[in-house]
Amino acid sequence: MAANYWDSTQAKYWTFTKSDLAAQRSELAKLNSQLHTTYPLPDRRHMSIFIQQALNKLSRRMTLRQQALATAQIYIKRFYLHVEMRKTNPYLIMATAVYLACKMEESPHHIRIMLGEAARQWPELGVTESSKIGECEFALISTLSSRLILHHPYRALSELQSSFGLSSEEGQLAHAIINDSFNTDLPLLYPPHVIAITAVFLAVVLRPAGTLQAHSSAGSASAAGMMGIGSPGLAPSIPMLSSAAAQNALSGLAGLKQAGPKLTKLVDWLAESQVDMEAVVDATQELVSLYEAWESYSERNCKESITKFMTGFSK
Amino acid sequence: MPASNPPSASARNAPVLNLQTQQPASAGPARTQNPPKRTAQATFEESAETPALVKMNATPYAPQRHINDHYEIVGFISSGTYGRVYKAISKQRHTFAARQTPVAKRSDGTEITAFAIKKFKPDKEGELQYTGISQSAIREMALCTELSHPALIHLVEIILESKCIFMVFEYAEHDLLQIIHHHSLLPRTPIPAVTLRSTMFQLLSGLLYLHRNWVIHRDLKPANIMVTSGGAIKIGDLGLARLFRQPMHALFSGDKVVVTIWYRAPELLLGSRHYTPAIDLWAVGCIFAELLSLRPIFKGEEAKQDSKKAVPFQRNQMGKIAEILGLPRKSDWPLLQSMPEYQSLSTVALHNPSVNRPITLEKWYKNIIGNNNYQPPKAPAPDETALDLLKNLLEYDPLKRLTAEQALQHPYFSPEKGDGKPPGWNCFNTGLENKYPPRKVSTEAHEISTGSLPGTKRTGVQDDGLLRPVQKKMRD
Numbered sequence: 001m002a003a004n005y006w007d008s009t010q011a012k013y014w015t016f017t018k019s020d021l022a023a024q025r026s027e028l029a030k031l032n033s034q035l036h037t038t039y040p041l042p043d044r045r046h047m048s049i050f051i052q053q054a055l056n057k058l059s060r061r062m063t064l065r066q067q068a069l070a071t072a073q074i075y076i077k078r079f080y081l082h083v084e085m086r087k088t089n090p091y092l093i094m095a096t097a098v099y100l101a102c103k104m105e106e107s108p109h110h111i112r113i114m115l116g117e118a119a120r121q122w123p124e125l126g127v128t129e130s131s132k133i134g135e136c137e138f139a140l141i142s143t144l145s146s147r148l149i150l151h152h153p154y155r156a157l158s159e160l161q162s163s164f165g166l167s168s169e170e171g172q173l174a175h176a177i178i179n180d181s182f183n184t185d186l187p188l189l190y191p192p193h194v195i196a197i198t199a200v201f202l203a204v205v206l207r208p209a210g211t212l213q214a215h216s217s218a219g220s221a222s223a224a225g226m227m228g229i230g231s232p233g234l235a236p237s238i239p240m241l242s243s244a245a246a247q248n249a250l251s252g253l254a255g256l257k258q259a260g261p262k263l264t265k266l267v268d269w270l271a272e273s274q275v276d277m278e279a280v281v282d283a284t285q286e287l288v289s290l291y292e293a294w295e296s297y298s299e300r301n302c303k304e305s306i307t308k309f310m311t312g313f314s315k
Numbered sequence: 316m317p318a319s320n321p322p323s324a325s326a327r328n329a330p331v332l333n334l335q336t337q338q339p340a341s342a343g344p345a346r347t348q349n350p351p352k353r354t355a356q357a358t359f360e361e362s363a364e365t366p367a368l369v370k371m372n373a374t375p376y377a378p379q380r381h382i383n384d385h386y387e388i389v390g391f392i393s394s395g396t397y398g399r400v401y402k403a404i405s406k407q408r409h410t411f412a413a414r415q416t417p418v419a420k421r422s423d424g425t426e427i428t429a430f431a432i433k434k435f436k437p438d439k440e441g442e443l444q445y446t447g448i449s450q451s452a453i454r455e456m457a458l459c460t461e462l463s464h465p466a467l468i469h470l471v472e473i474i475l476e477s478k479c480i481f482m483v484f485e486y487a488e489h490d491l492l493q494i495i496h497h498h499s500l501l502p503r504t505p506i507p508a509v510t511l512r513s514t515m516f517q518l519l520s521g522l523l524y525l526h527r528n529w530v531i532h533r534d535l536k537p538a539n540i541m542v543t544s545g546g547a548i549k550i551g552d553l554g555l556a557r558l559f560r561q562p563m564h565a566l567f568s569g570d571k572v573v574v575t576i577w578y579r580a581p582e583l584l585l586g587s588r589h590y591t592p593a594i595d596l597w598a599v600g601c602i603f604a605e606l607l608s609l610r611p612i613f614k615g616e617e618a619k620q621d622s623k624k625a626v627p628f629q630r631n632q633m634g635k636i637a638e639i640l641g642l643p644r645k646s647d648w649p650l651l652q653s654m655p656e657y658q659s660l661s662t663v664a665l666h667n668p669s670v671n672r673p674i675t676l677e678k679w680y681k682n683i684i685g686n687n688n689y690q691p692p693k694a695p696a697p698d699e700t701a702l703d704l705l706k707n708l709l710e711y712d713p714l715k716r717l718t719a720e721q722a723l724q725h726p727y728f729s730p731e732k733g734d735g736k737p738p739g740w741n742c743f744n745t746g747l748e749n750k751y752p753p754r755k756v757s758t759e760a761h762e763i764s765t766g767s768l769p770g771t772k773r774t775g776v777q778d779d780g781l782l783r784p785v786q787k788k789m790r791d
Contacts, residue, residue, distance in 0.1 A: 004528070009461055103450045104457060106557070111447035134445025138475045141448075141456070146473045148457040149558075 005191055009147035014078060016188055021081075028084055035086040039309040042301050045293045047085075048183040050302035051076060054094060058121045064098065065107050070152050072101035073182045075144060081188070082143050086309040091118065091125040096136040104148050124307065153178045156196035164200065164266060174203040177287065184286045190279050197275060198283040204263050382474050382481050386430060390756035397452070397554055398436035402486060402756045404429055419471045421485065422463065429486035430471060434479060445478055452480060455554045458530060459484075465740065466521025468541055468551040487541035487549050488753050491602065495537055497751050499609040505687040506606050508697040509734055509745045510546075515603055515704075516728055516738035517548035522599065523719035525550070526592045529560035533573040535598035537605060544753075546741035559592070574598060576617040576632050581643060582713050584629045584636075586655030593713035596722065600708030607697070607705075608683045612639070628659040634667035640709065641673035648712040676706050694747060695734075700727040 005011055016024070029036055041047060055069055075097040095118035102109050109117075115130040127133070141148070157178060161171045177199035181187065186195050270277060386403040393400045405419070405428060419427040435452050448456075459470040459482065469485040491514070498504050518540060525532055533555040541549040555573055573594075574583060580597035582590055604612035615632030637643075642663060645651050664670050680702045689696040704727040710716040717725070730737040 099447070100453070103448075103453045108450050129444075131444040131446065134447045137448060138445065138478075141473075142475045146456045146460040148453070149461045 005151045005193075008151055009145075009149065010151050011191065013145070013147055014188065015191070018185075018189065021185060021188060024081055028082070032084040032086065035084065035309070039086050039305065039312060041085070041305050042298075043293055043296075045183050045290055046297050046302055048073075048077075049294065049297050050299060050306075051090070051094060052179075052183055053299065054091075054122065055098065058094075058098060058117060061117050061121055062109065062113075064102065065105060067152065067154070068098070068101045068105040068107055070154070070179075070182060071105055071150050072097040074150055074152075074187055075101060075140060075148075077182075077188060079140055079143050089126070089310060090306055091122045092127055092132060092136050093140070094118070094122075095125065095127075096133050096140050099133055100137055100140060100148070104150075124303075124310070126310075151192045153181070153192040153196035153199065156193040157199065160196055160200050164204075164262060164269075166200065166204070166262075170200075170203045173206070174199040177202050180290060181283075181287060184290050186283055186286055190276075190283055194276060194279045194283055197270070198280050198287065201266060201280065202284065202287065204266055380472070380474050380476075382432070382476055386432060386483065388432070390758045392431060392754065392756055398434050401432045401434065402429065402754075403432050403483075419483075419485075421469060422465075427469075427471060427485050431484045431486045433482040433484065435482075448480065451554050454557055455552075456480070456482065458553045458556055458558075462525070462528065462530070462553075464521055464524040466517045466548050466550060467524065468549040484551075485543075485549075487551070488544040489542040489751050490551075490754075491537035491540040491542065491606070493754065494542060494751055495605060495609050503609070503688075505689055505694075506609070507694055507745045507747055508689070510742045511603075511606050511697055511701075512727065512733050513546070513738045513740070513742035513744070514542075514548055514606065515599075516723070517740060517742065518550065518599060518602070519719050519722050521548065521550040522595055523723060525556070526595070526719050529558050530556050531559050531590075531592050532556045532595050532598075534575065535595055535602065536575050536578045537602055540602070542742065546743035548742060576615060576629065577601065577611045577613055579629070579632065580713065581633070581636060581711050582654065584633050585651075585657065585660070586626070586628075587713075588655070591713055592718070593716045596708055596716050596719065597713075599719075599722070600705060603701075603705055603708060607680075607687075607701075612679075628656050628662075630659065630663055630666060633660070634663050634670055637663055637670035637673060638667065639674050639676060639679050640711065641675070642670055643711040648715075650712070650714070676709065677702065680705065698727060698732045700725065700732055703727070 052073060055064075055072060058064070059069055072094070076093060079093060079097070095114060098118075099109065099111060099114045102114075111130045111133055115127065115133055119125050119127065154175070157171070157174055160166070161174070166174070174196070178195060181195050181199065186198075270280070383406075385406055387406045388401050388403050390402050391399065392402050419430075421427060435449075456473055459468075460473070463469075468487065471483040471485060474481040474483065494506065498506050522532070522535075530553075532550065532553065534552060535550070539550070539552040541551045543549065574580070578598040578601045580590070580594040583594055601612055613632065613635040615629065615635040618627040618629050618631065620627060642660060643651055651657060684696050687696065704717075704722065704725045707717045707725070708722065726732060728738050
């Protein structure tokens with residue numbers, strides 16, 4: 001478990017193949033086909049970005065920990081694998097996931113504080129009793145089968161960072177790419193070290209190529225603030241990488257044209273290690289595709305489609 | 316040893332238990348004064364009355380499993396600050412829901428037939444609202460779900476239903492406190508050396524697993540170490556356990572007081588903020604000593620917190636330790652001076668002058684072994700290496716104290732010692748007749764209302780059991 005990802009409930013019960021994921025989702029969609037027709041939703045990644053940014057805003061109010069935010073995002077992802085989003089109040093799920101994640105990550109907040117901050121941040125929440133969060137917590141834990149201990153890529157990243165002698169800039173970039181990865185299915189598909197390696201790879205490939213755009217991290221604002229990355233003027237909705245940069249990265253992976261010494265070392269290490277290279281390649285593609293999708297992201301679209309199914313239900 | 320006692324058919328059908336539970340506030344004053352009697356089963360069935368659908372605004376959410384479909388309560392085991400523990404058996408599989416689910420099994424594939432169900436009580440009895448699950452319950456649920464080891468109590472499932480949390484564990488017929496108590500009854504008999512060695516071996520194996528997984532138990536004591544009828548040791552009660560890998564805060568800031576006073580390590584008594592898994596090894600040393608002497612080795616009195624909630628220095632407990640070990644010295648424990656309560660240490664001798672002429676562990680051990688009336692060759696005394704293991708567990712300096720891994724490498728456990736065999740996984744495999752009474756499961760009327768009996772953690776053990784200190788838990 002905590003020491004060994006391979007023995008963890010995350011590895012055993014919450015890591016899927018792509019076809020498993022697709023089957024699970026289409027089954028859920030079939031059961032709720034009427035709702036899907038009445039209330040179409042934007043791209044799943046757009047919804048994830050919306051959730052992440054909503055959590056980041058809450059995080060700024062409450063100075064939540066990066067780790068707790070990451071945990072909350074995974075809880076939400078797992079929950080919506082089993083429960084149709086259109087039947088829920090996503091703001092309540094978010095508030096509850098953060099409430100539970102903070103307890104799990106040993107930085108608890110009182111349920112009334114959590115409700116108060118969430119209600120102020122999200123007027124759409126529409127909940128005034130903290131018992132609603134308590135009730136939702138039961139549902140969340142049941143749906144997750146009490147499997148609440150998570151392994152995130154950050155730990156693997158800090159190990160890689162020292163073994164490859166990454167500069168602090170490269171480290172921050174990789175960290176922010178990991179934050180972005182929470183908007184994809186990667187945490188449901190691959191072990192955390194694969195995601196960390198992918199992030200390091202992208203960070204190392206992109207830096208010497210000069211394609212890095214110093215955007216603010218799309219991930220946790222607190223992390224970005226903590227690490228001093230991003231220029232303050234930029235809106236936090238901008239992803240870590242432009243899709244053009246990401247495309248370059250992908251060609252870098254294929255050809256390794258700009259092979260600097262660090263990249264050579266990384267590639268040699270990958271070749272010798274037992275790391276699943278196919279997974280790393282696929283994860284890279286998922287991220288590239290995320291950055292493409294990000295360009296058409298609209299916060300308003302997501303918000304409005306949520307409001308539609310929420311009001312549709314309360315009628 | 317018999318497996319768990321299957322209750323008779325009559326016991327199963329009759330309303331075996333009368334538990335008085337405080338009525339919900341809405342019941343009105345008249346009913347509160349005269350609450351209706353309920354059976355133990357009824358305390359579970361109450362949940363079935365409430366609608367199964369939990370509404371999360373528009374979200375219909377049906378709990379997947381109902382406690383009553385699967386378990387039949389046969390009696391009440393104990394209560395504590397966390398809630399209550401009941402003994403249960405699998406429900407006769409004639410209901411549809413019961414037939415739908417597979418039989419509960421251990422990791423070796425054998426069927427589990429008896430269960431201990433821990434029901435967490437809501438913050439206030441009869442609480443009608445969800446108030447959020449306590450952090451310690453969350454920790455215990457998450458850790459028990461994640462961990463699996465032969466020397467760890469096996470979690471069968473967790474059922475969340477109608478504001479109640481039910482953690483369903485495999486039932487264990489005994490615990491170390493009960494076994495110690497049984498041996499201390501007249502005529503007093505020592506715990507057989509083979510049992511002792513196997514118990515310590517299994518306990519340390521389970522602890523090694525916990526520590527390798529970055530979990531500190533933080534509440535090891537005889538009452539929390541279960542023993543199955545097959546002689547398997549099972550570490551239980553992870554309510555205070557937590558992960559210590561890269562903690563976000565110093566461990567101290569979360570729970571200010573951990574470990575029941577008699578088993579609390581000196582670095583905790585001296586106010587250390589960054590304690591380590593070594594605190595569990597001190598507790599194991601205390602348990603080892605208690606298994607030898609059948610009495611807590613450091614039976615101090617807990618200093619209560621003052622009104623300002625400041626954590627007081629546990630002078631009396633420190634004195635009890637020093638009566639045997641002597642006061643800790645800088646020469647043996649280099650970081651001693653950096654302990655927050657270092658200055659208070661000098662006051663121990665003023666209140667308890669005998670710490671200046673400590674008994675020493677050697678003498679303590681010699682007395683115990685001498686008085687224990689072992690009967691070789693059938694029931695020999697423990698191997699001479701036992702004292703050395705004990706000394707290295709009850710080591711003041713946490714950095715010098717044995718780790719679980721080192722302790723398992725100790726000569727005490729080497730195959731050529733003891734009975735010439737490596738320690739086994741059945742601590743009752745002694746070749747001696749030694750029947751322990753089954754756990755007391757109360758089926759008589761019990762009055763349980765909130766806060767009335769703060770000390771009764773375990774009803775199965777009387778006298779001595781009631782005198783044991785209740786653990787103080789200060790939660791964040």
